[in-house]
Amino acid sequence: MVLKLYAVSDGPPSLSVRQALKYLDVPFELINVDYGRGEHMTPEYAQMNPQKEIPVLDDEGFFLSESNAILQYICDSYKPTSDLYPQDPKLRAIVNHRLCFNLSTYYANISAYTMAPIFFDYKRTDLGLKKVTMALEVFETYLKKLGTSHVASNHLTIADFPLFNSTMTLEAINYDFSKYTKIYNWYNNFKKNYPELWKISKDAMTEIQYFAENPPDLSNLNHPIHPIRKINK
């Protein structure tokens, strides 16, 4: 049975998993989850992922969420010798570190500023902007300190995908990050060197830009973080 990936077409974590599967040439069935229709908010979906988040991988009934865990599992299970997730403990530790950095800080800070205002009608604030700046400064420092062509090594690893897709959401809102020269060059080299992987992100970016101009009406989703939803005290 082929792997199934439940993914949302413009969601950075989903894009990263699709890029890894494509790069590794692992066959999979892509199942589009319609965020706007709340397809991830159903009890059936919660059986697969109690966090009700997208993506979810289904490997013959083994359900895995959290895109970092999915990236690691795909490599370990399907391409254990691939450089995408090195076996050497120190190299692997740097990859893991950058995945954690993206999850805890980089994507967290950036998406709150780029994506939440588009999909949930929140205002962009000075605090949000400061957090974006903070995330960019740290990432720039990591790239400088390591001095490699990619985020964790001199070749592509699974850590490049999530950091790339977080950065893509900055481009989507025309946020100019060119003064972070390491990030800027790494980001543009990724586009140039991996055009098929960039296409996956680029199509998503076009969608995000469309929604920025034409805000989706998610008010009837009863979504837990939608501003119109009452906070349960």
Ligand SMILES: N[C@@H](CCC(=O)N[C@@H](CS)C(=O)NCC(=O)O)C(=O)O
């Ligand atoms: N930490 C999760 C985050 C996944 C995530 O936030 N996905 C978004 C779509 S891009 C989502 O499903 N959000 C749920 C919601 O907003 O209802 C991962 O890396 O897989």
